[in-house]
Amino acid sequence: MTDYATRRTMMVDTQIRPSDVTKFPIISAMLSVPRENFVPRNKREAAYMGDN
Incomplete structure (x- = not known):
């Protein structure tokens, strides 16, 4: 599980x-x-990346 x-x-x-x-x-x-709650589930890992 990811620690958001x-x-x-x-x-x-x-x-x-x-x-x-x-x-x-x-x-x-x-x-x-x-x-992470505002992006599709399959994109949650990228919710905090600076280049997206």
């Missing part, structure tokens, strides 16, 4: 924060919204 919470945190730390996003409400939303 860890992937979310890694996405914020490696993609969002380095892009100079510093507003707490935006970072909080990015950490709490389960992106």
Whole structure:
């Protein structure tokens, strides 16, 4: 089973924060919204990849 919470945190730390996003409400939303629930099941593994 994939640990999406860890992937979310890694996405914020490696993609969002380095892009100079510093507003707490935006970072909080990015950490709490389960992106994997908004893509087809067969694409969930790519929900947090930076190149998609």
